Amino acid sequence: MITLHSYLIISAILFLLGLFAVLCRRNAIAVLMGIELIINASGLNLIAFNTFVKQSSLTHALSGQIFSIFIIILAAAEAAVALAIILSIYHHFRKIDVMDLEQLKY
Amino acid sequence: MNWEIKDFLFLFVAIFTIAHAVVVVVNRNLVRSAFALLFSFLGVAGLYAFAGADFVAAIQVMVYVGGISILFLFAIMLTSHVTRVEEAGNLVRIPLGIIVCLAMGIILVFIIYSPWAVVTPNLEPTTATIGNALLQEYLLPFEIVSVLLIMTMIGAVMLARVERKIGVICGPEQASTETAGDTGEGTE
Numbered sequence: 391m392i393t394l395h396s397y398l399i400i401s402a403i404l405f406l407l408g409l410f411a412v413l414c415r416r417n418a419i420a421v422l423m424g425i426e427l428i429i430n431a432s433g434l435n436l437i438a439f440n441t442f443v444k445q446s447s448l449t450h451a452l453s454g455q456i457f458s459i460f461i462i463i464l465a466a467a468e469a470a471v472a473l474a475i476i477l478s479i480y481h482h483f484r485k486i487d488v489m490d491l492e493q494l495k496y
Numbered sequence: 497m498n499w500e501i502k503d504f505l506f507l508f509v510a511i512f513t514i515a516h517a518v519v520v521v522v523n524r525n526l527v528r529s530a531f532a533l534l535f536s537f538l539g540v541a542g543l544y545a546f547a548g549a550d551f552v553a554a555i556q557v558m559v560y561v562g563g564i565s566i567l568f569l570f571a572i573m574l575t576s577h578v579t580r581v582e583e584a585g586n587l588v589r590i591p592l593g594i595i596v597c598l599a600m601g602i603i604l605v606f607i608i609y610s611p612w613a614v615v616t617p618n619l620e621p622t623t624a625t626i627g628n629a630l631l632q633e634y635l636l637p638f639e640i641v642s643v644l645l646i647m648t649m650i651g652a653v654m655l656a657r658v659e660r661k662i663g664v665i666c667g668p669e670q671a672s673t674e675t676a677g678d679t680g681e682g683t684e
Contacts (some may be wrong), residue, residue: 391503392546394614400510402604404517406535406597411521414593419572423520423533426564430540433552441547444613450633452625455549459626461558462552463641465569467648469564473571474655478574481658 397438418463418486420475422469431466433458513539526572534565540640548619551626 393395404427411424440454450456519532537560544553571660630638 391499392506395511396506396606397543397547397609400514402601402608403514405604405623406601407517407521409600409661410593410597413596415521415590417526417573419526419568420529423529423568423576426533426644427517427520427536427595430537433556434540434543437544437547437549437552441549441617441619442612442614442632444615450531452629453624454554456547456566456626456629456634458544458552459555460637460641463645464557466559466564468644470652471649471655473567474652477574477656478570486575 394442394455395436395496397442398435399437401431403433403488404428404434418440418479419473425472426465426469426496429461429468433461436461453481467469502546506543509539509542509546514541527563528568530565530568530572533568537565544664548617548622549665550621 408424408427408431411427412421415421415424436454436458440452440458445451476486479491483491485491504568513660516532516536520529520536523529523532539555540571541556544550544556
């Protein structure tokens, strides 16, 4: 049951849900939630490949997990900056609907 | 296929994660979406633990569940009133999004069922190995990430900051704006 394929299927479902949120939600924060789901799916894939797939002798034994840690750090940084941008946009335009926001400068 | 207890647990955690992710995407109320996102992150941490990545699971709980979810909740409560956080969506975009996701899903099915060199995992504690690797092979990325984090912190504070106009008499609307900006600065 705990195999590579089950992990790949779970992360594919997470990725597709995130993609759907990015494409179809109108609120900027909801779009950002979709991006977070996509990032989680990629981290899950890296962990699964690191654990269940035969590794080459050139790389570190836990390189997938270390990459996953870096992805988590970068996602935290991205979320902080993106939410700051959304707060700034809300301050200027009083809305965060991505279909209505057409200008970069107010 | 004989199922052990850990297989049932794995199935439970997987369904837990995906169900909460579905709630994140489908729910119109952003606050509920944020809470479902928190539980989905928690489920992903459980999946990490099942794959033998104990340290990454702990990091996931600390950073995602404890940090990013709370940041999302703060952003939602700062940008809109809780009761009317999401308006009706555009109905044309939803079928188009489903079509794109299905096409992407077909590509992903081909990728998933391509032959992989699968081995049986040997699960052992990873923290010491990851610590050694971060200070030896991966020292340069580690340091660059620390620089990036301080850049992010300064950038987020700069972006969420409200410029104060000295000498301008604040009307009631402007005063409320200033308060909102102050709180936004505090969360970053």
